Amino acid sequence: MPRRDAAGIDAGGTLVKIAYIKDGVARLRKFRSDRLEEAAAWIGTELPEAPLCLTGGKGAKLAALIGRNTKMMPEFEATCSGVRLLLPPEIAGRAFLLANVGTGTSVHVIDGGRQIRVGGTGLGGGTIVGLSRLLTGIDDYDAIVAAASAGDRGVADLKVRHIYEGMEPPIDGELTASNFGRVPPGAAIGDGRNGTVAREDALASVIGMVGEAVATLCVSAAAAHGLKTIVYIGSSFNGNAPLRRAIESYTCFRGGEPHFVENGEFSGALGALLRLGRRAARV
Incomplete structure (x- = not known):
């Protein structure tokens, strides 16, 4: 295993985001969070000996599935650290x-x-x-x-212009006055016809x-x-x-x-990778 291999993993409520370095190349990968076993199997195959740092609400559960020593990092700290790598x-x-x-x-x-x-x-x-x-x-x-x-x-939305119909509104007429406030009584989801x-x-x-x-x-x-x-x-x-x-x-x-x-959803994973002393210069 090249010594530079490593992975930062953000296991969130919807997606598992992985920022990893393999053979000196920075890469990104995602899995659905309801498929943690699939993510763990991929990590075991692609990064069998790489150091790992996990963050996110499902980080501990994923770490147990991976079945080897991993580091953990607070989610907010990882995100705020990683986003700086993506900003101008x-x-x-x-x-x-x-x-x-x-x-x-x-x-x-x-x-x-x-x-x-x-x-x-x-x-x-x-x-x-x-x-x-x-x-x-x-x-x-x-x-x-x-x-x-x-x-x-x-x-479905009531716009300011709908309230001031026939008049010049005092503010931008396209602003929302009430979300879903224009839905008529008895209306249902359909094809847009017959109410x-x-x-x-x-x-x-x-x-x-x-x-x-x-x-x-x-x-x-x-x-x-x-x-x-x-x-x-x-x-x-x-x-x-x-x-x-x-x-x-x-x-x-x-x-x-x-x-x-761009790739902002990987901020937590990049922050976790940074905790391992690895910096993904390009993703």
């Missing part, structure tokens, strides 16, 4: 708010070598999947996002609601600490353009400066 110097070098939008959302202030958790919410990717499942019966995340991308939030709400429109409103709530929390938390820069990471953004648009537009409207990080 002009952002990493100043204080900023970090929002990790995974199954739920955790919010931190990072200032130099100091990080403090300042809040969070149960809203996140898990909310999107759960509500979408209840409303439409769709289980697959990619299918949910694809359907939502074809939807119109203005069908039903199309599933695409309902799913667009689910994602928009989560995005606006997360952005509102983050902008308020940033302002409370004298910050404007908000860095958004997390697996919920994977292929989810509607969520990113909702968060980006609402963050900007509220005076924040949003930044989205």
Whole structure:
């Protein structure tokens, strides 16, 4: 085994993220968290002797399945350490708010070598999947996002322009006055005809609601600490353009400066890898 082989593993509520170095090359890998045995078997085959550092809520369970000595690292510390490796110097070098939008959302202030958790919410990717499942019966995340991308939030959501119909509203008419506030009495999910709400429109409103709530929390938390820069990471953004648009537009409207990080969902795994003294220069 080359001495440089090592892996940082973030076993979260939805995904197991692995940042590893093998034969001197930095790589990334993901597994579903409901398939921990599959992740453990892969680690045993691909990295049989590599030192491992685990973090995340399912880290201890995965470590038991791996069945060899591993290091453990607190989740928040790993994430805040790893995200700096993915940020451009002009952002990493100043204080900023970090929002990790995974199954739920955790919010931190990072200032130099100091990080403090300042809040969070149960809203996140898990909310999107759960509500979408209840409303439409769709289980697959990619299918949910694809359907939502074809939807119109203005069908189920009450916009400011709907309230001020025929008048000039005092604020942006496209702002949401009430999430799902335009759903008529007796309405059900259907094809959008005969008083039903199309599933695409309902799913667009689910994602928009989560995005606006997360952005509102983050902008308020940033302002409370004298910050404007908000860095958004997390697996919920994977292929989810509607969520990113909702968060980006609402963050900007509220005076924040949003930044989205490529491979940001691997921040915890990269931080765990860094704890082993390994730095993935390129991923």
